[in-house]
Amino acid sequence: MMNQGGNTEALAPAEAHLLELYIVLVEYRNLFLFLCQNQYGDASQLQSSSFVPPATGSEAVAWTIHRVDNSSTENGIYSNPTYQYDQSTQPPARSIQDGLTAAPVAGNLSSLGTANVPQDYNTYTSYPSSSNPYGYGSTGYSGYYNSYQQQPNYSYSQPVGAYQNTGAPYQPISSFQNTGSYAASGSYSSTYYNPGDYQTSGGYQSSSYGNQSTLWNNGSYPNHSSHQYTNYTPATTGAYGSGTVPSTSLQYQQHYKQWADYYSQTEVSCAPGTENTSVSSASNLGCPIPGITSGYATPNTQPLPSYASSWGPDSGSSSMPSLQPGAVISGAHDEYWKQGAQKSQIHHTIPIQPNFQKPLDLKSSYDNFQDQHKTAPSHGPNLQYATAQQMPQNYQSRLQASPSLDTRTASKLQIPTNPRIASNLTVGFPKIDKDNSTTSAAAKPAYISVSMPEPDGKVLSNDEANSLLKPGMFPKSLRSYVEKVTARCKDDIQMAACQAVMKKMITKATADGTLYTRNWDMEPLFPIPNADLVNKDSECSTLDSSLPKHKRSPSRRSKSRWEPLPEEKLVDKTVPINNNNVKYSGWLHDNERNRKMVVENAESKVDRLRNTKFSPLVQKNTGRTPQRAFKKQRLADGSNSNEYGDTSSDSDKEQNLMVYHSGAMALMDSPEERKKRENRSKRFDKGQRQRVESNHFRPRNFGAGNLYTRRTSSSVLSKNFDDSSSRAVEDIDWDALTVKGSCQEIEKRYLRLTSVPDPATVRPEEVLTKALLMVQNSQKNYLYKCDQLKSIRQDLTVQRIRNQLTVKVYETHARLAIEVGDLPEYNQCQSQLKTLYAEGVEGCHMEFAAYNLLCVILHSNNNRDLLSSMSRLSDEAKKQEAVKHALAVRAAVTSGNYVMFFRLYQTAPNLNTCLMDLYVEKMRYNAVNCMCRSYRPTVPVSYVAQVLGFSAIMAGNGGSDEKDTDAMEECIEWLKAHGAIIIADNDGDMILDAKASCSSLYMPEPEDAVTHGDANLAVNDFLARTSL
Amino acid sequence: MAYLSMGEAHRRITEYLNRFCDAVSSQDGASLKSLFALSSNSPSFLALADALNLFQDANRLIKQSDQYSQFGEIVVPLFRSLQNYKQGSLAEAHNAFEKSASAFIQEFRNWDSAWALEALYVIVYEIRVLAERADKQLASNGKSPEKLKGAGSFLMKVFGVLAGKGPKRVGALYATCQLFKIYFKLGTVHLCRSVIRSIETARIFDFEEFPKRDKVTYMYYTGRLEVLNENFPAADHKLSYALLHCNPHSEANIRMILKYLIPVKLSIGILPKDWLLEKYNLLEYRNVVQSLTRGDLRLLRRALQDHEDRFLRSGVYLVLEKLELQVYQRLVKKIYIIQKQKDPSKAHQVKLEVIVKALKWLDMDMDADEVECIMAILIFKNLVKGYFAHKSKVVVLSKQDPFPKLNGKPVNS
Structure with missing residues (x-):
């Protein structure tokens, strides 16, 4: 807790992002929880019965944590513009991840799913650090996919994910791979290898789940291990300590506080179920640790049922033990998460518990993990990273798990995740370092301690919620929805809002199918309004309704739980966010939603208290957000809520500009102009909306393409402002903007x-x-x-x-x-x-009419144009000297009268000469050709020179001999250049042998010919231009 | 205008609607087409327009009856077009008519047989004519005339409907010809290329299969295009085909064909009889023809100057201008003949100064260099066989056929 507090202070600026991310994560978690509940509901319940209290509590926590992670990852993505945010977010994310890792197992699916989403965001953000998490997330997804397809694969994939997450995880992965899914992991590995981390996601997509899993194991392990190790090691050494902590400290502090609360809740839950685990996770994460731990515990419990079934053997036997030792730390968590999500949360939980215990000895747990995974040195950081990464992964896994069917989505997620993962790795490391430094030593324990008490109450509630949730967990379809939503969300802040909307939808809609369909359909629409609506809803309806719902049905309960918690948390987060940036408000809403969801899930008293406390803040936030959101939505609805904020501000600026311009224009105002302006502005709005809509639709429509769209959307989001301005420029009515x-x-x-x-x-x-x-x-x-x-x-x-x-x-x-x-x-x-x-x-109308005529005659050689331009000449114009000259030139050209042409050439007015210049060469060649055919036996060159304008200079009046000879030499040179045969007659005069030249004439290639056909693009000119 | 009772108006409208429905149900293309002939100004149409102006609720009438409402999309805009047409707002009339025509085409697509081709012809014609008149009206009102352009793109759609396998394909040439008319009027003849290509290369089309009147029209327009391209043999072929198959009683059409065919024939050395020019009122060519027979350059230039506007507009100015070389040839030939009469042994040597002098008599102020150039060009273009001796300034003519006739071939270029 102390650590967290410190972190949050440093992170303050980044907090908004983090908050947003958190919100998203929370949403994801909620979704995942729903999914988990649905999927594992029974099993989890059973498990929960055994683990119940802890499991549920832990799950809730885990979810929250996961969400946090997601949010962090998302933040990173969003924060692309601001690295600080990313970092800050990452640290929390890591912490969350840790928590997730701890809890995750239970909620791995959910967490994974969410993680995927965040990963996508990361990719968008393109932050290396974020990307790393993404990669992890992607791996996690892949793992999920694998698990879906093949449980063993899943387990493998999970390990893989863990590997990716952290160097330590990688090692564990290898071990995991070894255990189960090397083959499957092969594909993953390949993908991982490619990007380092990022590419892995793509690889996931490409390869089928089963294949991927194998692939993952094979290739990914080595790569991952290497990448991760490198990353981790550095991260752990320096990055962890320095980077994340400072940046995130302020923001994170708030977040941390919130998280801490959450964590505490989660921890409490964990405490009952898996206190040790929670503690350990908390320690690992540092600030987030508490949450993580709790999260771990919870996820573990949740996953246990579902996972147990699929992974039962692997996870249960191998993972459990392994996890406990190694998994406890991040690596174990990651793996567990993945495995748990894919296979069974139980495994995670099991490991988590051990982890928790170990976490208390963070290092020790890390060591354990390392031992398991062989990543002992980097384990501490690795674990954190892994957790962070795992968190995204977890989210992804959730998404994937729910959509496991949706390999596409997973693939999509993965793709984006890869870049994100990379970014995450980088970012995450530093953050982790910070966390480690700050939290690992003191923070972890503090967190644990703090979290522990709070969690207890929460845990109980969580447990209840979990139990409720588990039975009522949404089916895979819901998960898929969540994944899709998250994927979208990753793309934009809006996505987060969408997720929140999804949650709402889920809570509202009892039927799974309807939820799915509605969610998908609604998501795009919702995201924009989400911030406002969600906030309001979460504040007003969700809490109230959600609670009852929770009681009624697990799913609903979970939702309700989630909703309330998120609200509180969100409120907290939102408040800082709001303070930080208007833009964040949108995110805050999302975050709030997420938080609310989490809170609701936990249904912890603390959460409620917080909610009550925060509610005003949230409301304020919401109040701000709606206005902004509306504008923002127009501008950059497609983008996430963060983007919205940014975009909205951008759009506002643009609008301001427009107003300014219009004001300038107004001087000449007339009602018509005003109308025009209004129309223009409307058009602008429409365009923005359309853009936003299009953005939304893209993700929806294309699962595989979602990642891309997300990336694009993220980029768009980041650039929204500019885009909108540029777009506006395109639409500019120059009349209005005079x-x-x-x-x-x-x-x-x-x-x-x-x-x-x-x-x-x-x-x-x-x-x-x-x-x-x-x-x-x-x-x-x-x-x-x-x-x-x-x-x-x-x-x-x-x-x-x-x-x-x-x-x-x-x-x-x-x-x-x-x-x-x-x-x-x-x-x-x-x-x-x-x-x-x-x-x-x-x-000079006539002058240019003549130019026009000459141009047509000499250069276009188009009879129709010539006729039309000739017929357009008035009688008056035809009497004008320049036009007359041009017409005479035309006659000379059409008849081939070279004598006339060159006479006109020498007497051309204005610049007609210049235009004729361009035709001289052709005319001369035709003339010589004609002469050679018709003259016998010879033609004196002097005559040729005179007739073909070479002697133009002396034509005036008895030019000097010098000029004459100059003209002669020029003519001879020209004739020779064109293949004419020139001989000297008895008197020594140069004469043209007509008959001999007849067959030897040719048109030489112009010297200044350029291969690309446009002499204006010649390099010389280019250089000349640049030298200007 | 006589007083028109509401009942009478209602009766006229329902009568029209009944005729329309009957024509469609009985697949009577002939009677259907008369129901679209807006610009025919037939009394029944004018009466219907009056009725529509009085009876404002015709749309409801159409919608009420299933029988009518199935053609509502055709008839409703058609009525609106008719009303606007009667009121003189041609642009609106054209817009509404095009809407109606679009609906008709949709129906037409669904009819397997080509029974409604006649009606489609009328519609296509009306579209073009309405567009032309609307453009004229728009231009006089200072607005930008672009209805004809729109009609062009609409006819391309019609062409697309017709250009396919099946009995409707014979209608494609009609649409093509209407397109030609639009493009020539707009001066965008380059747009004809794509249609021509599909007509001449698509396997579904057998040119002989098209209606004769369309074939003649098509040949006329493509012949004109060849004139612009100065591709005289092809132009000669196409315009001759048009002349040969043209209805001998439609003298206006024959005159239009001859307007282009005569310059083409002149370019390849074939001169028309004077009665032909007189019969078809093509007297602007008379002096041109005479200048060719006499070798009178002055006459040619005067003829070109006198009718410059007309020739420029019809696009034959450049073709006629190129006849100058043939006039020079004729002039030199005349000199050659005179020399031959004087001194057969030296007849093949024509001194440059003689030619210059002859041109002076024709008020052609040309110096020796210029005439020398002309002679060189004549020899170069194979209008004169022989060579030019620069030293002695003499055109040395070949002893065999020094002035070869073109015999249907264009001047070498």
Whole structure:
């Protein structure tokens, strides 16, 4: 407890995330509990009868712990942006995990399921640390899958998961693998290997459960062991001590406190059932330890029944013993969790108890684990990690277990989990270290002590709840629902909300099938409203109704229990979260829900008390959340509640921007514009909603794709703000956003707008006039001028300036483009000029009509275009010199009259020459070709040079001989380059041998040809551009 | 307008509905098509429009009866279209008619036989005509005319319905032709390509199987496309087919075909008789033809200038302009013949200055270099056999067939 307290202080900032994660975890736990109850209900009850009080209490705790873990993992995911959060969350998660590991066995399935969810989140978050947990979770899932498919596999997988979780676990895994499911684990291992941890999840997906299990054992073990060991060792050494504790301390402290309460509750439960185990787990976890321990105990009890059946032999015999020694610590817990979830919680419980005992001697227990798993050195950290990881795994396992049928979901979960796992590992280690350092030494004991008393009362309640829950546990379908939900949740904060909704749904719906269907269907819708609704519901209805329900049916009871507890816890968590961030509120809601669920499950007095105390806070939170949530939901409903918070803030900002812009626009306001704005804003909202909806749907629709969607959604969530803004930009109505520029810089580089133009960077018209003059008088190269002109054009467009200045700018740019032969740019300007002229803006209309005509004639070679542009010319235009010239050029080109062409070439007005330049080569070649065919026997080169414009310079009036010879040499060079055969006649004059040249003419490859066809993209130009 | 009683209005509407239902139930395409011929301005339609304006509750009437309501999706928008049409709001009329047509196509899909093809033809026609008129109205109101564009995409849908196996495929060419009309009007003839490709390459289509009138229309439009592409042999083939199969009594159609066929024939050296130009009122070509026979470049240029707008719009300007080379050829040939009469031994040597002088007589102000260039081009294009001696500035003609006739082949390019 002390440790926890310290942790929470440090973690304070991260707490919100943690809280959220916790909430999610709690939700998961609840779900899992439901599932467990359903699945194992009978068995668990039986077991519970034997273990009953402890088991139930422990289970509740375990669930809570698991949830916590999940929440932590989730936090990590969510917190992707903020690593601190992740870390903080992770530590709690670890603690939770530990607790989970301890309790988990009982609730492994549930915990696993939840873990999976968190893992997914982790993956999304992409935190290495989180990813690690994910990987674990995934492994756990795989293990679950395996177990589902094959119980032995499950057991193996569980070990595998344990391995993944921590170096120590890995070793244990190996042992486990050895025992049972090497083959199955092979696949897992492969997957694990690939990502390190992350990939394992993918591997899980790919391989079938059975296969996976084998695979896991084979490959994963070595990999895991290596990875885990490395990770663990470092983590344990440094990371544990330093990283997590500080970051999470503040936040975690609160959480821890809550958790502690929970734990205490759980511990109490554990105490009765498995005090030792709980203690040990608590010690392992450190702060979370209490909860963990309790959780362990509880899970163990719960799992025991179900697991016992499947895993009975393995878990019971091997796992139990092994777990007790080794499992007690994280590794054992993990394995147990996995195994327990898959096979039977009982095993876990059994080990847990031993674990607990050992945990008291945290190190000793670790050692035990290590011994079992061979990961003694890293066991302490490993255990913690493992637990943390296990927690996610547990969640996953829950999810998987419930969906065990849903291999897809599992696979999905796994995939996301892998990345998360990786992140988790990293994060988790540091956290663990912290936990270890802080909690392991003193915190663990303190926690234990504290937890113990509280748990007792809670335990009793928990036991009752458990017993109730067990019989009423939801079927696998529910689990699958939970898994799916969790998976979604992982994707987004919303997912957590969805989970909460799911819980509500479950509580409400007595029928399993309906729950499943409803949950699935409802989840997407709920997530958004969840925060608000859930909070409210949890506060008002859930507590009240849940309690009665619990009494009525185990499932309901469990739910009710969960609900109340979560509320209290949530409230606590939420309060800090709220303080921390508005965004968190959404998470808080989720967390609250989770917590409530947990609380309800436990139905502990303490929880109730807390609930009462916290309720106001929660309400406050909820109050905040709804508003925010609504906005947020619009923006980033798809994302989780955290994301919602973020997104909402982002969206708000965006909206503010919009408002600002609109306000700017308002100067010219007219009712129509207002309407437009309103429509636009509505569109924006719709778009956001749609986005959110789409996000929700994605996860739902695709099990396997869920992971991906989750990842994407998580990324989206993290980027929601930006996305929304960018989206908004796309939808921007430039009319409405017309800007009045205030920038006084004459020179401005062109940058394509990707967002609403900032008036501060837009130049007003008078500055643009100067800028145009500057460009016109500039001695710099075309690329510079083009850049400047484009920025001028942009500023004009943004400000909707369409006057003579605009025409001047486009004309200037078009002329420049013609001069350098930049036809694409010219065409852009020409099309703009066309509309500007059509609007009646004065300019050099005729000049550009001629350019247009020449362009069509010389470069498009399209008769239809030519005809249409010719028919569009007015009689007046045809009398204009430039147009007349262009038409004459056209006639010369169509008739092939090269003499006429080059005469026109030499007398071209304006920049017609430049456009004709682009056609000269072709014309000359055709002309020489024609001459060679029709002239016999020879043609003097001087004539060719004169006719084909080589002597253009001297054509004016008696050019000097120098120029003449220059033209001659140029012509000879050109003719030779084109394969013409030139000989010298008797007088020494160069003559063209027409007949001989007839067959030897060819068109040389243009020197500046570029392989990609666009000379503008030539490297030279590129360099020139960059050097600007 | 005579007073129209409510009962009379009701009677007219129910009569129309009954006719519609009867036509469908008896699969009477001929009577069904008359029920869609909106722009025919038939008295019965005008009367129905009046009735609809008076009897505002026709929709309820349709919905009340099972017999009518099954065609409600066709008839309700059709009535609305008719009302708008009568009131002169053509854009709305077109919109409603297109809605009705869409519903009809849905029904049409379900009819195995092609009995309703005639009705579909009418609908397709109405769509196009309504769109054209609506665009005109929109343009005059300063709005952007885009109904015809929409009609084009709608007809593509119709084409998709018809282009399949089964008896309905013979209707595909009609839709194609209507599409051509739209595309040519819009100036987006490049869109014809895809339809042409499916008509000419799809195995389900046997060109001879289509109705003759559609074949003629199709050949006319594809021939015009070939004229634009200056692919004269193909254009000659298609337009000649159209001319050959065109109803000899529809002189307007023949004139349209000849408007393109004559330039094509001129390009390949075949001149029309003067009576043909007169009969079909194609006198703008008379001077062109005369300039070719006389080698009178001035006449050709004047003819092109006089009818520039018309030629540019119909798209034959560039084709006619290319006749210049044949005019030069004719001119040189004339000189050659005169020289031959004077001095057969030196007739094959035509001095450049003689040609320049001849062109001067025609008020063609061209210097020697330019004429030399023209001669080189004539030789290059094989309109004149021989060579040009630059040193002596003489065109040396081949002694055998110095001026080869085109004989249905286009000038070498």
